[in-house]
Amino acid sequence: MQHTTISEIIFGWDPVWFAGILFLLTYLMIVTEKINRAIVALLSAGLMILGGVLSQEAAMRGVDFNTLGLLTGMMVIVAVTRRTGVFQFLAVWSAKKVNADPWGILVMLSLITAVLSALLDNVTTVLLVVPVTLLIAEELNIKPYPFLFAEIFASNIGGAATLIGDPPNIMIGSAANLSFTDFLFNLAPIVLIILLVMFIPFYFLWGRSLTATEYNRQKIMNYNECQSITDIVLLKKSLFVLTLVLTGFTVAHHLHLQPASIAMLGAALLLLLDNLNRRSDNQSRSVHASFAEVEWVTIFFFLGLFIIVHGVESTGLLKTSAEYILKLTDGDMTITSMTILWGSAIASALVDNIPFVAATIPLIKSMAPTFGGTEALMPLWWSLALGACLGGNGSLIGTCANIIVAGFAERSGNPISFVRFMLGAFPLMLASIAISSVYIYLRYL
Amino acid sequence: MTASQVMDPHPSVLHKDELIHKGLELIMDHRYRNIPVVDDNGCFEGIFGVNCLLRLVLPKALFVERGLKTVPFIKHTLRDLKIRLKEVEDMPVTYCMNQDIEVVTPDTPLVETLLILYRTRNSIPVVDPKNGNLVGMISYWDVGSKILEQNI
Numbered sequence: 001m002q003h004t005t006i007s008e009i010i011f012g013w014d015p016v017w018f019a020g021i022l023f024l025l026t027y028l029m030i031v032t033e034k035i036n037r038a039i040v041a042l043l044s045a046g047l048m049i050l051g052g053v054l055s056q057e058a059a060m061r062g063v064d065f066n067t068l069g070l071l072t073g074m075m076v077i078v079a080v081t082r083r084t085g086v087f088q089f090l091a092v093w094s095a096k097k098v099n100a101d102p103w104g105i106l107v108m109l110s111l112i113t114a115v116l117s118a119l120l121d122n123v124t125t126v127l128l129v130v131p132v133t134l135l136i137a138e139e140l141n142i143k144p145y146p147f148l149f150a151e152i153f154a155s156n157i158g159g160a161a162t163l164i165g166d167p168p169n170i171m172i173g174s175a176a177n178l179s180f181t182d183f184l185f186n187l188a189p190i191v192l193i194i195l196l197v198m199f200i201p202f203y204f205l206w207g208r209s210l211t212a213t214e215y216n217r218q219k220i221m222n223y224n225e226c227q228s229i230t231d232i233v234l235l236k237k238s239l240f241v242l243t244l245v246l247t248g249f250t251v252a253h254h255l256h257l258q259p260a261s262i263a264m265l266g267a268a269l270l271l272l273l274d275n276l277n278r279r280s281d282n283q284s285r286s287v288h289a290s291f292a293e294v295e296w297v298t299i300f301f302f303l304g305l306f307i308i309v310h311g312v313e314s315t316g317l318l319k320t321s322a323e324y325i326l327k328l329t330d331g332d333m334t335i336t337s338m339t340i341l342w343g344s345a346i347a348s349a350l351v352d353n354i355p356f357v358a359a360t361i362p363l364i365k366s367m368a369p370t371f372g373g374t375e376a377l378m379p380l381w382w383s384l385a386l387g388a389c390l391g392g393n394g395s396l397i398g399t400c401a402n403i404i405v406a407g408f409a410e411r412s413g414n415p416i417s418f419v420r421f422m423l424g425a426f427p428l429m430l431a432s433i434a435i436s437s438v439y440i441y442l443r444y445l
Numbered sequence: 446m447t448a449s450q451v452m453d454p455h456p457s458v459l460h461k462d463e464l465i466h467k468g469l470e471l472i473m474d475h476r477y478r479n480i481p482v483v484d485d486n487g488c489f490e491g492i493f494g495v496n497c498l499l500r501l502v503l504p505k506a507l508f509v510e511r512g513l514k515t516v517p518f519i520k521h522t523l524r525d526l527k528i529r530l531k532e533v534e535d536m537p538v539t540y541c542m543n544q545d546i547e548v549v550t551p552d553t554p555l556v557e558t559l560l561i562l563y564r565t566r567n568s569i570p571v572v573d574p575k576n577g578n579l580v581g582m583i584s585y586w587d588v589g590s591k592i593l594e595q596n597i
Contacts, residue, residue, distance in 0.1 A: 085515065092518050131512035138506045219525065227517040412509045 019299040019315045020054045022100045023359075026308055031351045033397075038297045041304025048311035062310020066260040067167075069303055071121070071261025072294055074164060077241065078124045079293030080270050084235040085228040087116070091132035092225035102142055102210035102219035107199060109133055110150045114158030114195050119187075119246065122159035122166055122401040124150060130408045137191065139219045144414050146206035148405050149424065153198055153393050155401045157432070160389035161191040163249065163259060167302075168348075168357040168388040169258075175361045175379050176374070179253030184380055190439040194390070194432045198411070201428055234274060241270040298400065305358050313362040322366040331370050334445045337383045338366070338437060344387030349394020349426060357388045379444035386436040394429040396421045448558040449551035451591050452571045452581030458483050459538050465501070466534040479568045481579050482542050489572045489579040491542035500521050500541055501533055502526040514559045548572045551580055557589060 026044040030037045048054050054062070081087075090112055098104025109129060116125040129151060137144035159166030163173040163183040173183060229235055245266035252262050269291060275283045314317055329335040340360070347356045364380050371377060392399035395405050396418050410415045457475065459468050459482045471480060472495060479494035500508065503526075507513055533540065548570045549558050562569055568584040 084564065085517075088513070088516075128512070131506065131509060134509060135504055135513065135516070138504050186560035219521070222520040223518045224520055225518055229519065231517060408509060410513070412506060412512075 013051070015053050016315045016317055018051050019048065019312045020317050022047055022051070023308055023312045027351070027355060031397075032354060036297065037352070038300040038304065041301045041308065043304075044214040045304040045307035045311075048308055049218070051177065053311040054307065054314060058314065059307045059310065062313075063303055063306045064171065064174050066258045067170045067306075068299055069260025070164060070170050070174075071167070071258065071262045071302070073265075073267040073300060074121060075124065076267035076290055077238075077245065077263070077270055078120055078128075079290045080234070080274055081238040081242065082128060082293075083231060084229045084238055086235055087128040088132055088240070089225050089228040090116075091129060091136070092220075092223045092228060095136055095220050096223065096225065097397050100140070100212070100217035102140055102212050103203070103207045105136060105140075105220075106147055106150050106202065106206070106210065109136075109147060110154040110195075110199075110202075113151045113154040114161075114191075117155045117158035117401075118161040118165045118191075119242075121164060121170075122155035122311075122399065123298070123404060125158075126155050126401045126405050126408075130405055134412045134414075136220060140216045142210060142212060144409065144412070145416065146202070146210060148409055148416065149197075149421065150202055152402050153425070153428070154195065155405075156389055156392045156399055157191055157198065158194045159401075160386060161188040164263075166389045166392075167298075167354050169385050170386050171354075171357050171361060172381055173259070175365070176377070178381065180249035180259065181253070183385070184250075186378075186443075187385060190386070190436060192321075193439075194435055197435065198432070200426065201431075205424065237273040238270060241266050241273065244269070244443040302354070305355055309355075309358045309362065312359070317332055318359065318362045319366045322363045325363070326367060326370055333371060333376075333379060334441065336367070337379045338444060340380055341383035341437060341440060342433060344389030345393040345394070345429065346383050348388045348391030349398050349429060352397065353388040353392050353399055357384065360384055360388075379440060383436075383440055383442065387433065390429060390432045390436060393432065394422070394426045396425075446555040447551060448549045448553040448555070448583060449581070451558065451588050452551075452553065452583045453587050454581045456481060456576050456579075456582035458492055458579065460484070461537065463538055464534065465497075465536055465540065468538045469498060469534070472498065479582075481570050481582060482538055485529045487579060488574075489548065489570055490539065492514040492546050492567075492570070493538045493542045494567070496540050496543065497538075497541045498530075502530050504529075508539055546570065549583070550574045557562050558583060562588065 022044055026040055029035055029040040045059065049056055049059050087281065091109060094108035094112055095105045098108055113125055113129050116128065130148065133147045133151060134144050137147055156166070160169065163169055163178065163180045169183060172178065233238060246261055248257070248262035248266065249259055252259055271287060274290075275286055278286060325339065326336065329339055344353075344356060344360060347353075364384065367380065368374050368377055392402065394418060396402050406416050454479065457477065457480055458552065459471065459480050461482050461484050467468060468480065471477065477494070482490045482493050484490055502541050507516060545559055546569075547565050549561060549572075551571055551573065562583060568582050570579055571581040571583060573580050581587070
């Protein structure tokens with residue numbers, strides 16, 4: 001993002017103060033959740049322009065359309081694919097593979113959640129997995145809390161493994177020009193270790209007490225997972241396009257293509273394949289239904305957020321903050337990395353990780369001269385990615401996925417207590433960050 | 446013409462403390478689609494109907510908003526459904542009655558009443574706006590017979 005010249009500020013306000021206070025107020029409004037976050041972000045973005053901090057052209061330059069395109073494209077692909085029933089198939093198949101044993105189901109559903117979170121995104125994944133989980137838990141006559149807790153962790157941990165797994169990674173990848181394979185080679189190994197380690201406390205917390213009667217287990221075993229697949233032709237088309245898209249992500253960097261181009265092209269191809277034999281009026285309905293599944297609140301939230309952060313960045317406030325942090329860490333890469341890792345983890349647990357990452361990205365970028373160029377910033381990017389993604393596990397409001405799971409739990413009559421979740425989740429999140437610290441130190445510092 | 450002129454002023458009702466199995470008996474014996482539920486003062490509380498029966502025998506997880514849209518993989522038998530119903534049949538009808546119901550007042554104009562009836566596709570309660578008391582029910586049959594008996 002390039003710096004812009006500050007135009008006239010209305011009422012003669014100091015742009016630094018105006019942008020800084022507006023940013024803090026926006027953050028506060030997002031955290032308190034009194035008003036929908038997309039409204040807050042768009043309103044603040046508008047004020048950033050109205051206040052003269054940014055011109056409209058400068059505001060548009062601040063929007064990371066690669067992130068928006070990637071998110072939207074993947075959401076459309078998943079919207080079409082979910083109609084095939086393949087995600088229900090996976091969940092039921094995995095439950096039967098462990099003979100409907102509750103602990104086995106917890107492990108299997110967590111693994112599926114982690115893998116899907118890495119390949120899709122964690123918000124989409126929990127939307128697909130949690131409804132089946134609630135059904136299975138009800139059939140087993142078990143409170144769904146342990147399953148949902150494990151799935152929240154699995155979604156955030158799995159999402160950390162790839163470029164497309166979690167919105168913070170999408171933003172970091174786009175801003176730092178990191179490829180799908182960069183994320184895979186640098187983060188997937190530690191993600192796998194953390195995921196497997198997490199099953200140890202899960203087992204001691206719930207593993208031994210999860211039991212179900214033979215009758216209830218038989219109900220699950222009687223499920224016919226093959227009948228979940230409602231449209232085998234569409235499934236083949238979806239898997240074909242998903243394979244192409246994932247392959248595209250791995251080679252995109254070498255072809256100088258952005259992930260958004262791959263995701264959007266994949267979405268368009270799948271929509272074409274899905275609508276080839278439909279009449280034009282049916283096509284219109286079908287395409288409309290697919291687009292309606294896109295989480296537009298999230299997309300507009302990002303749009304507003306990019307403008308707000310760009311506004312703050314253009315005033316030089318973030319550069320000043322970066323200089324202050326570097327002064328505190330004495331320009332030492334190890335201390336700076338650890339500060340970013342632990343700071344972003346704790347911040348992401350307490351507030352939504354997306355605005356935090358949006359503000360931290362330009363901050364890290366402005367540290368490049370101190371550390372000898374953009375290449376030297378890699379440990380900081382991986383620290384931010386791990387901290388923001390894993391830190392989201394620390395509380396129920398840490399990530400969008402957590403909030404969605406909590407919403408499902410509440411609507412099903414099994415509300416998750418904020419405090420109860422945090423008491424269990426925060427220490428486990430800290431443990432995952434401790435493991436990440438060792439990894440970052442040994443591999444990059 | 447208003448809702449009060451096409452309503453049944455003496456519908457069968459359930460008291461809010463009556464049990465689900467009593468409500469189901471009433472529904473099955475009389476083939477009712479809906480029965481209004483009232484409190485001690487005759488105040489309208491909600492509707493208990495055939496939909497409640499279906500809701501009681503199916504897994505609750507299927508009714509979660511934004512949840513599962515289709516479940517062709519579930520292979521429950523009638524016995525499984527009866528077991529699920531047995532677990533809740535001694536609970537009061539308020540456990541599963543529907544409170545998200547559109548109601549009309551005795552003074553609601555006829556065409557407005559019919560439009561609501563058409564949209565809801567269910568019998569609609571007529572409620573006194575002053576005290577919330579149920580004063581009647583309007584079904585397709587009430588309206589149909591009233592229209593057909595007109596001499597022109």
